[in-house]
Amino acid sequence: MEQTSPAALSASEAARRMQDGLLTAEDLVRACLERIDAVEPAVQAWQYLDHGYALQQARAADERRRSGVGVGPLNGVPLGIKDIIDTADMPTENGCALHKGRTPRADAQVVAALRDAGAVIMGKTVTTECAYFSPGKTRNPWNPEHTPGGSSSGSAAAVAAQMVPLALGTQTNGSVIRPAAFCGVFGFKPTHGLIPRTGILNLSRTLDHVGVFARSLEDVALLAEALAGYHPADPDSRPRGRPPFVRILAEEPPIPPMLAFLKTPHWARMEREAQEAFGELVEALGDRVEEIDLTLSATDAWSWQKTIMEAEMAASFEREWTSGREQLSPQLRSLIERGRELRAVDYQRALAGIPRMVESFDELFVERYDAILTPAALGAAPKGLESTGDPAFCTPWSLAGMPALSLPLMQGTNGLPLGVQLVGRRDFDARLLRTARWLCARIEPQR
Amino acid sequence: MEQTSPAALSASEAARRMQDGLLTAEDLVRACLERIDAVEPAVQAWQYLDHGYALQQARAADERRRSGVGVGPLNGVPLGIKDIIDTADMPTENGCALHKGRTPRADAQVVAALRDAGAVIMGKTVTTECAYFSPGKTRNPWNPEHTPGGSSSGSAAAVAAQMVPLALGTQTNGSVIRPAAFCGVFGFKPTHGLIPRTGILNLSRTLDHVGVFARSLEDVALLAEALAGYHPADPDSRPRGRPPFVRILAEEPPIPPMLAFLKTPHWARMEREAQEAFGELVEALGDRVEEIDLTLSATDAWSWQKTIMEAEMAASFEREWTSGREQLSPQLRSLIERGRELRAVDYQRALAGIPRMVESFDELFVERYDAILTPAALGAAPKGLESTGDPAFCTPWSLAGMPALSLPLMQGTNGLPLGVQLVGRRDFDARLLRTARWLCARIEPQR
Numbered sequence: 001m002e003q004t005s006p007a008a009l010s011a012s013e014a015a016r017r018m019q020d021g022l023l024t025a026e027d028l029v030r031a032c033l034e035r036i037d038a039v040e041p042a043v044q045a046w047q048y049l050d051h052g053y054a055l056q057q058a059r060a061a062d063e064r065r066r067s068g069v070g071v072g073p074l075n076g077v078p079l080g081i082k083d084i085i086d087t088a089d090m091p092t093e094n095g096c097a098l099h100k101g102r103t104p105r106a107d108a109q110v111v112a113a114l115r116d117a118g119a120v121i122m123g124k125t126v127t128t129e130c131a132y133f134s135p136g137k138t139r140n141p142w143n144p145e146h147t148p149g150g151s152s153s154g155s156a157a158a159v160a161a162q163m164v165p166l167a168l169g170t171q172t173n174g175s176v177i178r179p180a181a182f183c184g185v186f187g188f189k190p191t192h193g194l195i196p197r198t199g200i201l202n203l204s205r206t207l208d209h210v211g212v213f214a215r216s217l218e219d220v221a222l223l224a225e226a227l228a229g230y231h232p233a234d235p236d237s238r239p240r241g242r243p244p245f246v247r248i249l250a251e252e253p254p255i256p257p258m259l260a261f262l263k264t265p266h267w268a269r270m271e272r273e274a275q276e277a278f279g280e281l282v283e284a285l286g287d288r289v290e291e292i293d294l295t296l297s298a299t300d301a302w303s304w305q306k307t308i309m310e311a312e313m314a315a316s317f318e319r320e321w322t323s324g325r326e327q328l329s330p331q332l333r334s335l336i337e338r339g340r341e342l343r344a345v346d347y348q349r350a351l352a353g354i355p356r357m358v359e360s361f362d363e364l365f366v367e368r369y370d371a372i373l374t375p376a377a378l379g380a381a382p383k384g385l386e387s388t389g390d391p392a393f394c395t396p397w398s399l400a401g402m403p404a405l406s407l408p409l410m411q412g413t414n415g416l417p418l419g420v421q422l423v424g425r426r427d428f429d430a431r432l433l434r435t436a437r438w439l440c441a442r443i444e445p446q447r
Numbered sequence: 448m449e450q451t452s453p454a455a456l457s458a459s460e461a462a463r464r465m466q467d468g469l470l471t472a473e474d475l476v477r478a479c480l481e482r483i484d485a486v487e488p489a490v491q492a493w494q495y496l497d498h499g500y501a502l503q504q505a506r507a508a509d510e511r512r513r514s515g516v517g518v519g520p521l522n523g524v525p526l527g528i529k530d531i532i533d534t535a536d537m538p539t540e541n542g543c544a545l546h547k548g549r550t551p552r553a554d555a556q557v558v559a560a561l562r563d564a565g566a567v568i569m570g571k572t573v574t575t576e577c578a579y580f581s582p583g584k585t586r587n588p589w590n591p592e593h594t595p596g597g598s599s600s601g602s603a604a605a606v607a608a609q610m611v612p613l614a615l616g617t618q619t620n621g622s623v624i625r626p627a628a629f630c631g632v633f634g635f636k637p638t639h640g641l642i643p644r645t646g647i648l649n650l651s652r653t654l655d656h657v658g659v660f661a662r663s664l665e666d667v668a669l670l671a672e673a674l675a676g677y678h679p680a681d682p683d684s685r686p687r688g689r690p691p692f693v694r695i696l697a698e699e700p701p702i703p704p705m706l707a708f709l710k711t712p713h714w715a716r717m718e719r720e721a722q723e724a725f726g727e728l729v730e731a732l733g734d735r736v737e738e739i740d741l742t743l744s745a746t747d748a749w750s751w752q753k754t755i756m757e758a759e760m761a762a763s764f765e766r767e768w769t770s771g772r773e774q775l776s777p778q779l780r781s782l783i784e785r786g787r788e789l790r791a792v793d794y795q796r797a798l799a800g801i802p803r804m805v806e807s808f809d810e811l812f813v814e815r816y817d818a819i820l821t822p823a824a825l826g827a828a829p830k831g832l833e834s835t836g837d838p839a840f841c842t843p844w845s846l847a848g849m850p851a852l853s854l855p856l857m858q859g860t861n862g863l864p865l866g867v868q869l870v871g872r873r874d875f876d877a878r879l880l881r882t883a884r885w886l887c888a889r890i891e892p893q894r
Contacts, residue, residue: 239686315795340792344758345765347791352762 007035011077011165011219018076025076029058029120032078036163042144044137045158047083048090049123057120074226075118080158080167083124084131084201087111094201095127095136097327098320108199109231110168110210117226122164125154128388131170131203134329135388140182142416146381149179150388156183159213166223167213172203172309173398174391176211180406181419182381182389188212188220190429192401193238196231204312206351207398217437221245248430249437257370257435259289264374266392271379277410277418278375284443289373295360301396304350311347314339358400358426365425371435376419380412393421403429405436409443453478458524458612458666465523472523476505476567479525483610489591491584492605494530495537496570504567521673522565527605527614530571531578531648534558541648542574542583544774545767555646556678557615557657564673569611572601575835578617578650581776582835587629589863593828596626597835603630606660613670614660619650619756620845621838623658627853628823628866629836635659635667637876639848640685643678651759653798654845664884668692695877696884704817704882706736711821713839718826724857724865725822736820742807748843751797758794761786805847805873812872818882823866827859840868850876852883856890
C-alpha cells in the first residue's frame, strides 16, 4: 500500500499524529513544501514563500513539543495567509502595485493568534488587487484554464492542491465562499466581527470579514476556533466567550435540521447545469428542506452592498487614490470614482437597511429553519483568468454579517466542483457548522 | 426658623429623609408642584405636566416603601424628562411641529431604568426643535430676558428653579453642558454609549449622548449611576459593569489631582469678563493646573463635528424632510439641506478622525492630567431668546465621546452663572466626578 503523503492529511489528523508522536512538524512541513514544489508552477498560489524559514518554524514547533512546555492546538500545522493580512516577518503587498515591498512592523491579530496556537506560517498567498476584482496569477488547481475565484485566490487554491491543509482569506462580498466553491474546498466566513480584523487591509468596515479554507469541516472548526476572539482595535469586535466550534461540530443535532432553500433573484442567471444539480440536491433532502422567498427587507441587499462597498472603499483607498491612482487597475479606479461621488445620506440609508434585514432573517431561524441552503456561485469556476467570477450569491450574507459556509458537495460535468452554500443565523456559527456536518453526512451516500 | 421647602432639597437628601421616614414622596412631589405653580409662568420649563398623575406616582412610591417590598435608590424622587425621550404614558413631541400629539408606545430605556429605580416621572421638559437650535419657550430662571441655553432648555431651567431636583437631557454638540452652565446647575454628559439611547429621538448616532442635570455632584452621581447600563438596541452601548459613581465620588483622590487648562481656538471669542474669571480660577488653583495646547489631532474637531452632525441629521430626518419640510424651522431645514449634499467620503473622513483624537487626549491623561479644565461656554447666558447660545466649547468632547461636567462655580457681574467645564478621559467617568468634587471643595472658599 502506498503511503499517503502527510501533505494530504487534514490539519486535525496531522495534529493528532504529531500529538501521538507519529509525525513531526518538520516532516509535515517538508511534505507540504515538496507538494508545493511539484504543483506551484501550474497553480501559482503563493506570493511569498521561504522554504528555509518554514522548516525553521516547524523545527521550533517540534522542539516546543519535546521540551514539555504546553503546545497550542495547531502546533506544527502549516498555514497559508492571504497577502492582505499583515505579517511582521514576511512582506504584505496587498496585491497592489503601490504597496510593492511593504513590510509591516506587526502581525495582524489573526496571525498572532495562529503563532500562539503553534501554527507554522508557511507563506503569503496570492490575492486579487487590494482584494477587489483585478485577478492575481493563481489558477484553478482542477483546471489551470479556469479561475480559482477571488479575491482569496491563492488560499483556496493552496488548500485545494494539498499544498497546506489550512489557509486564511477575507470576504467583503464573496471572496471566501466563491473561491472555496470554485476550488472544491470548505470555506467559512463566520459572523461579522467574530474574528478580529486588526492588521488586515481595510476595504470596508461594514463588509470585511476574515474567513478560513480547509479540506474538512473538522478543520474549519479547529481553525475558526483558534481565530475567534475579541480585539478592541477592531470596532466591530465584541467581547464574548470563545465559541466551542470543535465540540459543537461533533454533536448530533437534537432533532434533524430543517433547511430553507433560497434561490434569490440571481437564480435565473445561473448555469443550467448548476440549477439542475441544486434541484437534485433539494429532492434528495426530501422533507428536510423547503423553498422560501427572499424576505422583503433583503430585496435591496445588492444595491445597499454596492453603495456601502463603493463608499467605504473610496474612503479606505483615499491615500492610494491621491498618491498614485494611475498605478491602480481600471476596475479599482472606477470603483473609487463611483464611491467618491456617493452622498452621505445614501450611504447611511444603505447602512440603516442592515439591521432590518438581519431581523427578517432572524425570524426565519427562530420560526422554523436551521440554515439557509443556497448556491455559492452561478455555477462552476468559469473558464478564463481575466475575471474571478460573480459574487451575487454571497452578497446578502456579507452585508448582513451572517455566517456562511461553502461545502464541496457537487461537481459539474466538466469535473469542476460546484459549491453548496449554507448560511446560518448571526452569532449562531457553531450551530451552522453542526448543521453542515449533518448535511454532508446525509448527502454523502448520493455522491 | 423658617422651614426649607422639600422642593429645595437635593435628590440625595430627599431620598435619605424618605428612607428615614421624615418625608413622604407625596409631600415632596406636592412641594415641587407648588414650586412649579409659582415659577412656571415666568420660566416655562414644561412641555407636559399632569399634577394628578405625578401625585399618583408619588403615592405609589410611598405605598411601595410602606409595603416592605424593596425600593430603588430614587424611590419617590421626582424628575423632569426632556421631551425627545419617549414616555409610554405621556406625549413625546420632540419640539417638532410634525410630531405634535405623538404618543410613543414604549418608554425609552432610561425612563424604564428610572421607573425601576422608583422615580416619579414628573413630566416632559421643553426642548428646542428636534434638539437642534430653534428655541422653545423656556426662559432663564436667573433672568427671563436671557436664554436658558439649549437644547435641553426645560430640564436645566426646571432644576435651576427648584421645580425638580433632577432632570434628563441629551447632548449632540453642547446641549447639556451649555444650558447647565447658563442656568447655574451641574450638568453631566458621560462617556458616549454609557447611557443607552434606545427610545430617544435619534439626531446623530456618533454624537448623541444622554446627560443629567442636578444641583449637587452627589445627585449627578446618584442619577447617572441609575441610568448607566448596556442596551443592545443602542449600537454604541457596550456590556460593562455598572460604574459605582456614588461610592467613587465620595472617595478622596489618592493624590491631589492635576488639571490641564485648555483655552481652545475659541478663547478669543469669549466675553472679556469670562476670560478674566477663568484667569482668576487658574491662578487660585496654583500648581494644580497647567495650561496646555489643543492636541494636533483635535485641530479639525469643529469641522469634523459639523460634517458628522449635518450628514447624520440629514439621514435621521429624511422622513420629516420628505413629508413636511415646510413645517421645519429655517435653521433645521438649512442644516438638512447642507447634510444632503455632503459626500460619503467626507463624512467617513470626519468619522475616521475621532479615534485618533481620542488617543491624543488619552495620552494627556495617562501622562499627567486627571481632567481638562475649560470654559463651558463663551460667557454667561446671552440676552435674548432667539438663540440658545454657542456650543463651541463643548464640540470636541461631544465628538470624542469624552465625559464632561459643567460646574456652577462662578458668576458674571450681571449675576448670571458662569460654567466651568471639566472633561475626563473616555470611560473614566467616575474619576472625573471624584476630581470635580476635589475642585469644588478647593474653590468653595474663594467664592
